[in-house]
Amino acid sequence: MKARKWALGLLAATMACGSSPGLADIVYRFGQAPLFDGRYGPVAVVQTRINEELAGCGKPATITVDGVFGPGTRNALRALATCPGYVPKLANDADARAGSLTTTYWDALIGGERPSVDQRARTLMLTYENTDYTRMEWNFCQSSPLYNPSAGRNVCFSNDPRSYLTWGPNGATGGGGREVQLVLAMVDRTSPMLIDQAFGIEASAIRRTFQLRDRDAQRSLETYLCGVWADASRREAWRQGFNALGRAPDVRAAYDNLYRSSSLDGGKIATFIQAYSDNGLTPTEADYGFFKDRSAHTSPSLGPIRTAISQALAADRSAPRWRIRQAIALNVRPGSQRADRLGRDVAFYIDGAGDRLSQEELSAWQQRGRLRASDAGLADTRPFTDFSAGPALETGIAQPENLTDAERRACPQAVLDTRRPEGRP
Structure with a gap:
């Protein structure tokens, strides 16, 4: 889809503003709640630079580089604003001196291209979703108490029985949507060593998921992933593998493009x-x-x-x-x-x-x-027309594979027979 240029309504978009002009210079600020931008977003870049600049000013580096723009980052920006190198640059920017990251402060601290509208919109979305590229979660057997046959807890219940695992900021699923497999297959086509390095001996198991159908009569993908999850060591190996994979810029780019x-x-x-x-x-x-x-x-x-x-x-x-x-x-x-x-x-x-x-x-x-x-810093005073959707995805499996008997046996029947625990609505 080509980028649209919407001429109609441009004047109305400029006039129908709901944000005060004083907010137009904000990039990020701590208002009533912290923002979370992930370990690899603009906020983390800013935090790294703040610590470097505070040290150069003879002040302690006070913040953890965690992508959270909260009171700690605000206070560090306030402290940095009093350093000799920043006082003249921020003399006319009260918001910056109060600890907001304004465009003036960004230019003085980071320089170069400022965070885009899409990046800043993504920050708000990430704050709500509260996850990152390095985080994967299994979705099998979320009953309380947790399913554990060896301890006599035989009931398994999954909140989303069609989403076997989720990964990353957009909640990519390894279930029916196949978003996880699509991202990984994209990475594997261009940089196969990334999957090998991240997953080690489990790399071939990761690639096997590319060829397994979901919701077929054999419940192939569900059963296969259940078998991985049922083995505690493999379960953790996959979790750590996604953690390592999410650190790679090429993987994050593939994820976003998807x-x-x-x-x-x-x-x-x-x-x-x-x-x-x-x-x-x-x-x-x-x-x-x-x-x-x-x-x-x-x-x-x-x-x-x-x-x-x-x-x-x-x-x-x-x-x-x-x-x-x-x-x-x-x-x-x-x-x-x-x-x-x-x-x-x-x-x-x-x-x-x-x-x-x-x-x-x-x-x-x-x-x-x-x-x-x-x-x-998202305002109604500025129109935004710089958007184009990416090409449609090909989600089919050209040569689907069948499960082996060993793979079927690896999944406990109780997981496939998932049901709500007694007394749960």
Whole structure:
């Protein structure tokens, strides 16, 4: 899909602003809740540089490089702002001296290209998802108490019985969606040594998953991964393998490219953009952050979104942009996790709404972490048209393989017979 240039509504996008002009210079800030950008994002780069510069100024390096922009990073930026090399550069930037990472502070501290709108939108999404490229989780047998036949605990229950493992910031699954296999196969085609180095003797087992079908009569992929999980040493070897693999820049790039595909989040974002375009609107930065977070968490349909926008505009043709996002949030809601989704949505329009939120909206936002789009410098004062979805994915398996008898035996029957524990709804 080629990048769209939405001329219609550009003036409205500029005028319908919900963020104050004073926030336009923010890159990242600690507001009411920390931001999490992962071990390899812009925040971690900033933290590394802060420590270096503090040491050069004769002050202690005070922060851990963990990608969390919280009070520690804010306070370190405040301290650095008093160093002789920074005082004149930040003299006219009160936000920077108070510990926000502004564009002025970024230029003085890092220089070069600033974090993009997509990167900053991703920071908000990552904060909610609270995971990273180096983190993999198995999804078999999450019962409490945990399944352990040797201790007489024979009940196995999996919260998502079609997602056998999840990995990375977008929650790639090794189940029916095959996102994990698609990323790994992409890496294996270009840099096979990365899988060999990360997984060692388990590398061939990783590659075997590329050829196993899911939801076939033999439950091939589920059974195979269950067999790996059932062996505690192999289970941990895979976890450590993903940890090592996620440190490689090529792997992170492949992961991001996969989710930019029109078959995955890229196509979902394009759905929101199309709904805006159909109503004569151009997305703003805050809109894009909303699209990206929604696309990581839900599967949007064009019709309901387009209708919610048109109804909001019918009620007020000059509705500020935050009202448009609010209309989507309140009228296009998932069937489950409704309060959780609403709390995330409010983060993208609370800057404009102020005290005009309902009690339901305010409560959901407070429960979900009190983030704001402006914490990552996303504003309605600037349009955002620089988006193109990646090509569609080929998800078929050209030559599917069958399980061996040993592989079938490795999976305990109780895992395949997963059921809810007594008394669990």
